[in-house]
Amino acid sequence: MEKAGKPTHRQPKAYQDSRFLQSKDARALRILAEYLEPLHRFQRHNIQDTIVFMGSARLRSEKAAKAALVKAERAGHGIEAAEMALRLAVYYEAAKELARRLTEWSKKLDREERRFVVCTGGGPGIMEAANRGAAEAKGLNIGLTISIPDEEFDNPYISRDLHFYFHYFFMRKFWFVYLAKAVVLFPGGYGTLDELFEILTLVQTRKARKRMPIVLFGAEYWNGVINFDALVQYGTIGPRDLDLLHRTDSIDEAYDIITRGLTENALGAPGPTL
Numbered sequence: 001m002e003k004a005g006k007p008t009h010r011q012p013k014a015y016q017d018s019r020f021l022q023s024k025d026a027r028a029l030r031i032l033a034e035y036l037e038p039l040h041r042f043q044r045h046n047i048q049d050t051i052v053f054m055g056s057a058r059l060r061s062e063k064a065a066k067a068a069l070v071k072a073e074r075a076g077h078g079i080e081a082a083e084m085a086l087r088l089a090v091y092y093e094a095a096k097e098l099a100r101r102l103t104e105w106s107k108k109l110d111r112e113e114r115r116f117v118v119c120t121g122g123g124p125g126i127m128e129a130a131n132r133g134a135a136e137a138k139g140l141n142i143g144l145t146i147s148i149p150d151e152e153f154d155n156p157y158i159s160r161d162l163h164f165y166f167h168y169f170f171m172r173k174f175w176f177v178y179l180a181k182a183v184v185l186f187p188g189g190y191g192t193l194d195e196l197f198e199i200l201t202l203v204q205t206r207k208a209r210k211r212m213p214i215v216l217f218g219a220e221y222w223n224g225v226i227n228f229d230a231l232v233q234y235g236t237i238g239p240r241d242l243d244l245l246h247r248t249d250s251i252d253e254a255y256d257i258i259t260r261g262l263t264e265n266a267l268g269a270p271g272p273t274l
Helices: 024-042 060-076 079-107 124-137 169-179 188-204 220-223 230-233 239-244 249-266
Strands: 049-052 117-120 141-146 163-166 180-185 214-219 244-248
Touching: 024 163, 049 079, 049 124, 049 169, 049 188, 060 079, 060 163, 060 244, 079 117, 079 124, 079 214, 079 249, 124 163, 141 169, 141 239, 163 169, 163 249, 169 180, 169 188, 180 188, 180 249, 214 249, 220 244, 230 239, 244 249
Parallel strands: 049 117, 049 180, 117 141, 141 163, 180 214, 214 244
Antiparallel strands: none
């Protein structure tokens, strides 16, 4: 009688089966992973609240924009776009400076918790600028990167263990809002507008119960892109809804609005308050 040998193939355990984990039947597990894994890292670093910076991935630093303009002038084409990029570079520099100042302020609070850590979408442009400013102040900072087609970039300023990579936009948005105690939005496109209106909706409907400063930096841009007064005129929002946000072109004013709001409403209440 032939003796049975050892099995030549062992079926993997369910949580080690990559085919199953990538299937539609495991979607709930993937969503849960994008909650639990970031939560684990935030708890390990004792991070309980953040200052979120949002804005365009396309904006460049002043140095890079000047170099691009010189290149365009030599080539004889693309000059108008390069001039606009240089004009918008002021927002990159402002985001970097504001993030640096807010990080220095938070480090002086002398508390055990990591308070009011700068958090961005982890990409280039305004996101890079804010991470860069926080890094220059020698502070931890967060990048919540999303996977999208044909998007390659390098943001070397994010604290290494706080660089997250999401598949689901809604889970990334959750982590933006869940820990946020202040939000500052610089000029941006569809993604920035989407994030702005989602945050305003959560605050307006009090799904986000915290009193959170929302600063729109770049009054000329925001006044040109969104006619908030028209929304009031047509009755689709109330006059008091305009009080949910602040528009400014001043780093000093943005800094004062955010630090004052955090001191009055968040300093004694660490942790999420959704």
